[in-house]
Structure formats: C-alpha cells, structure tokens
Amino acid sequence: MSRHPTALIADDEPLLREALASQLAVAWPELDVVAQARNGREAVEKFDALEPDVCFLDVHMPGMSGVEAARHIGSRAHLVFVTAYDHYAVQAFAEGVLDYLVKPVEAARLTATVARLQERMRLAQPALDTQALLHKLAMQLQQGGSTTPSLRWIRAQVGQTLRLIAVDEIDYLRSDSRYTRVAWQGDASKAGEALVRTALKDLVAQLDPQQFVQVHRSVVVNLRAVSHVTRGDNETASVHLKQRSEVLPVSRQYLHLFRQM
Incomplete structure (x- = not known):
C-alpha cells in the first residue's frame, strides 16, 4: 500500500x-x-x-x-x-x-x-x-x-473571520492610532468598516496613486468614490462621497489636488 x-x-x-x-x-x-x-x-x-x-x-x-x-x-x-x-x-x-x-x-x-x-x-x-x-x-x-505592484486587496481580521476587501471597493482609509480604518462599499449587504494592523503610510505606498490620494495626514480617499468637493475657506476643503454620509477633511497641504474647482 x-x-x-x-x-x-x-x-x-x-x-x-x-x-x-x-x-x-x-x-x-x-x-x-x-x-x-x-x-x-x-x-x-x-x-x-x-x-x-x-x-x-x-x-x-x-x-x-x-x-x-x-x-x-x-x-x-x-x-x-x-x-x-x-x-x-x-x-x-x-x-x-x-x-x-x-x-x-x-x-x-x-x-x-x-x-x-x-x-x-x-x-x-x-x-x-x-x-x-x-x-x-x-x-x-x-x-x-x-x-512592487499596486495592492489588489486588503486582509482584515474581524474576530475569527478573515475578510478579504477588494481595493477597488474601498471608499477611504483613515489612520486610527496604530491601526488603519478601512471603509469599503461592495454591495449594500457587505458595506462596512474594519481595522487593520498596517499603518496608513505603509498602505499608501502600495496603493495606485492614480486612484488613491492623500487628502489629510490621516485620510486617504479613493477618487472613484468621490461625489464632490466643497471649499471651506482658503485653507481647507471637504470631500463628499457617493454612497456615504461621512465628510472627509482636506488639509491645506493637499488642497492643491482640488485647485481646478
């Protein structure tokens, strides 16, 4: 045998x-x-x-x-x-x-x-x-x-479940202490948020710069998820998303990204 x-x-x-x-x-x-x-x-x-x-x-x-x-x-x-x-x-x-x-x-x-x-x-x-x-x-x-190619998906552990989030479905990423909060859309039943242990700066280095832009020292947004941008004063602006109620801040350092408004 x-x-x-x-x-x-x-x-x-x-x-x-x-x-x-x-x-x-x-x-x-x-x-x-x-x-x-x-x-x-x-x-x-x-x-x-x-x-x-x-x-x-x-x-x-x-x-x-x-x-x-x-x-x-x-x-x-x-x-x-x-x-x-x-x-x-x-x-x-x-x-x-x-x-x-x-x-x-x-x-x-x-x-x-x-x-x-x-x-x-x-x-x-x-x-x-x-x-x-x-x-x-x-x-x-x-x-x-x-x-090194652009990141295609992000692993996020939620309890004992490993969730695989397609990068294209991400609306934005936000620094949260030593973690990064990832907000994704997917379909209505799967939309949500999760914390990942990778620092925001390390994730940014792996994302496609033509699709994901940093708008604040703690926020990176997927341009495909942006509905419109409103100017506050000469120093700031706000990003509004297509399918989310959150409004993301744009700091003075990154305001040049939206000068064409």
Whole structure:
C-alpha cells in the first residue's frame, strides 16, 4: 500500500494557512499537510526535518522569502508559489515552469494545480530543477519598490473571520492610532468598516496613486468614490462621497489636488 503524499504550507498569515489547508482537504483528500510554517526560515527547517513531497510557499514573508526558501529546497520537492500579485505570475511563473496560486486562492485554479501535481507524481516525474528561474525571481524581489505592484486587496481580521476587501471597493482609509480604518462599499449587504494592523503610510505606498490620494495626514480617499468637493475657506476643503454620509477633511497641504474647482 503506497503512502499518502505529504505537503508543507508556509504563509505568515495563520488564517490563510488554515484556509489553504481546508481547500486542499477538498481538492486533494489524500494529501497529508504535515507541517505549517510562519516564514521562510521555518519552512526550510520543517522541510529538512520532514521532507514533504509538495511545498506551498507564500512569496512574501518576513525574513526569508518563499523564493529564498524554494532555492534551499530545490528539486527535492514539487513547489507551488502563493502570491497576492498577478504581477509576479506574469513576469516569472507564467513562463510555464513554476506552479503558482494567486490569493485569494480560487477553487478552480487550485483544482488545476492539484491535477498537474498528481500527474507528475503518478508518472514518478522528478521535481523540476528551477534554480535559474528562482535566482531571477529572487533578484526581482530584492530590487524592492521598483517591482512592487499596486495592492489588489486588503486582509482584515474581524474576530475569527478573515475578510478579504477588494481595493477597488474601498471608499477611504483613515489612520486610527496604530491601526488603519478601512471603509469599503461592495454591495449594500457587505458595506462596512474594519481595522487593520498596517499603518496608513505603509498602505499608501502600495496603493495606485492614480486612484488613491492623500487628502489629510490621516485620510486617504479613493477618487472613484468621490461625489464632490466643497471649499471651506482658503485653507481647507471637504470631500463628499457617493454612497456615504461621512465628510472627509482636506488639509491645506493637499488642497492643491482640488485647485481646478
């Protein structure tokens, strides 16, 4: 009787690790997830100890990235990268060598990935030697901001629920002590607000500057959500939103954005 295939999942977000494990339990019931890791270094340690057949590695993790961990693992396991950014899939993974999943992981995409892995294992094909491509991808990641794409969605934990908020649905973001308050629209039943632990300045750096503008030291607004702007005096203005009653302040520093009024 052949043993069940085994896997390791590495992601710095525990709820996302658990979510992928649950999805794999449906898409690949025979797969045993023998380890979960919080970062690349932990992934390497657990891989060396357990030698799983498949590794699902988040690209961006604190410290050692998923790509660096993959370079250590090499061809000793089948590798699947998990990324929040289509950008990386287009630039590196879509070359047809590396398997990848884009967050939030869609069932259909996961099913297709599992089918490819199962076929390779059924045919006893060795894991691919991807060192050259991994080196190229690692170099891209080390270049930092020049290759960092705009954020596509924001993770917000509400109690035990992880909510994935599409960036396009966000009306505005507002600094709230050490947190950021995210107000989104979606449809009427899903409109709401949530606090995220990322500071506003760190989120702003990842948002598309053509769509999101800072109007106050503590407020960033989605231009698509703006109904109109009213001038108070020569020093201030107020932003009115299409589907919200809140009125957001525009400070003197950012008033030039609305000079054309």
